Structure formats: structure tokens, C-alpha cells
Amino acid sequence: LNYTIAFIGLGNMGGPMAANLLKAQAKVKVFDLVPGAVAELKSQGATAANSAIDAVDGADIVISMLPAGKHVQSLYLGDSERATAGLMDVLGKNTLVIDSSTIDAATSIAVGTALSEKGIRFLDAPVSGGTAGAAAGTLTFIVGGEEAAYQSALPVLQAMGKNIFHAGQNGAGQIAKICNNMLLSVLMLGTSEALQMAIDNGLDPKVMSDIMLQSSGRNWTLELYNPCPDVMPNVPSSNDYKGGFMVDLMRKDLGLALDTALKSHSSTPMGAMAQNLYNMHSMQGNGQRDFSSIFELFSAQKPK
Ligand code: NAD
Secondary structure, three states, X not given: OOOEEEEEOOOOOHHHHHHHHHHOXXXXXXXXXXXXXXXXXXXXXXXXXXXXXXXXXXXXXXXEOOOOHHHHHHHHHXXXXXXXXXXHHOOOOOOEEEEOOOOOHHHHHHHHHHHHOOOOEEEEOOXXXXXXXXXXXOEEEEEEOOHHHHHHHHHHHHOOEEEEEEEEOOOHHHHHHHHXXXXXXXXXXXXXXXXXXXXXXXXXXXXXHHHHHOOOOOOHHHHHOOOOOOOOOOOHHHHOOOOOOEHHHXXXXXXXXXXXXXXXXXXXXXXXXXXXXXXXXXXXXXXXOEHHHHHHHHHOOOOO
């Protein structure tokens, strides 16, 4: 990749994503509030920056991978309370900005609009595939923004991901991502309750899973992420629900989904139920465990 790329936010996802850009021979300048995260990427060949403004100096492309909407907003638009400048005041015209954080569509659109008024191109490009996908370079990118900007971003996204989709205009990537994750939460719950009912009635969960996989209940959780312990090897349920996708991240995405539904007057009773059950599960001390641990909500209640 013959680009200079600024990468901001080197956490569980951003760190390995930036590492894949280095492997693709891009010149990568990195910044994170955590100095250790910057040092790790520096050891892999990146240039360490001591601020976001320093990182974007001379960059053709800026990628951000931050926790939530408020971080993305203050990075690009500045923070009046803390009197910090935003990148919108320093980025050159025609810079391509790709925000891969999962945030609310309204913030993404506000940032995209402010940047495009300055001639800076902006894409929302949230990802699916988790930390394993980030490390392996097999993420799915779900992109919102102008077609021309999307085409320019493709080679860079392909260095970090396998499946790249253009969902529509700015904000559409975020909407598509949370619609998918809302469905995933519902599938995880439905699969869990069906498996536990089978177990309660004397069936083997492996046999039940095989039956549903070849029947009309088939879905992604049965294919790749069975929530019942010891049905599948190498999934979080067979490792005390460690690793994978945390309950609290699913809660965050369900919060974004339900906020969206409120704004668009959409009926999402299943999503609302899933949000309630995931909140309850988190409050019982499971926030840091994998989201398939929701299975225990059903398995804990053995019949008399
Ligand atoms: P993380 O908390 O591990 O990393 C976020 C990083 O951003 C941290 O290192 C933090 O120090 C840094 N940061 C925060 N504010 C900053 C600022 N102003 N300037 C520079 N750095 C700053 O989070 P993560 O797991 O990498 O997730 C990032 C995003 O990706 C989130 O929106 C999350 O919802 C989404 N996501 C995560 C997963 C997953 O499995 N972890 C999967 C898909 C999508």
C-alpha cells in the first residue's frame, strides 16, 4: 500500500488492524492515549506519534478505532469543555477519513457532514469479526459514504478484512452493523432456550444441535458458536465463556439499536427483550464474559 496512514485507537481491535496495514507495506503513524499500545505498534514498524494531531501530519488516510461516539466526536470536531482542537481543523482537503468504531449513526453523520464541509472525505466503516478477525485480517467492513470515497478506501480495507460491503450513504454502515447485531442477540437467546428445553427433557444437546442444523431452526450460532458447553470445540462456551465477544459490548450495540428504533419508529420487540435479558445477565456479574454465556440464564433454572 503506497499510502501514509494515521491510525488512532490501538485497542483490542485497532492494534491488530494497524499491524495488518504494516504487513501490507503501508507507512503507518499511530496514536493512542495508552503509551504502551503505541510502543507495541512501534516495535512492529509503525511511527509513534505523541498526539492525534501529530499522527495525521502528512497522512493521506486517517483511520480511527475508538470506543464510542463521544470519543469520535471529540477527536474530529474538538472538545469545547476541554478546549481541545479537532482534526477537522488540521486535516488537508481530500484526506480520506475512515471511522471503524461502532457508534450511533447520528454522531457519525454529524462528524461526516462537518468534515465534508471542509472538503475532507469521510466513511463510517464499522466491523464485524471480533478480535480474532482483526488479528487474521479477515474482518467484515460495513461501509457508509460516497461511492468514490468507498472505492478509494477499498485497497486499505482489503488489507484488514475479507468481506467489504457498501451499505449506503454516511451512517448506513452503522445502521447495518447494529441491525445485524440485534438479530445475532435474538438468535443467541432463541438457540439457548431451545437447547435447554431439549436438555430438560432428556435430549443430548449435541444431537439436538445436529437436528436443528439440518432443520428450519438452523442459524449462525448453531453453525459456528454453539452456546451450550462441550457441544463444539474451540468456542467460548467450551472454555468457560472466556474470550470472544463480551456481554457488555453486546449491551452497547443493543443500546445503539434500540435508540435507532426509537428514532425511526420501528417496532423491535425481540431486540427490546434481548436488551433486557442481556442487561440482567450483565448485572449478575457476567459483563466481561462472552455473550454466549446468556445460555446460563436458562440452564441455571433446572426443572424440579
Ligand atoms: P478498546 O477499548 O480495546 O480500544 C479502544 C482504544 O481507543 C483504547 O486503546 C483507548 O486508549 C483508545 N482511545 C480512546 N480515546 C482515544 C483518543 N481520544 N485518542 C486516542 N486513543 C483513544 O476497544 P476495541 O475492542 O478495540 O473496540 C473499538 C471499537 O470497535 C468499539 O466501538 C467496539 O464496539 C468496536 N468493535 C469491537 C469488537 C470486539 O470484539 N472487541 C468487534 C467489533 C467492533
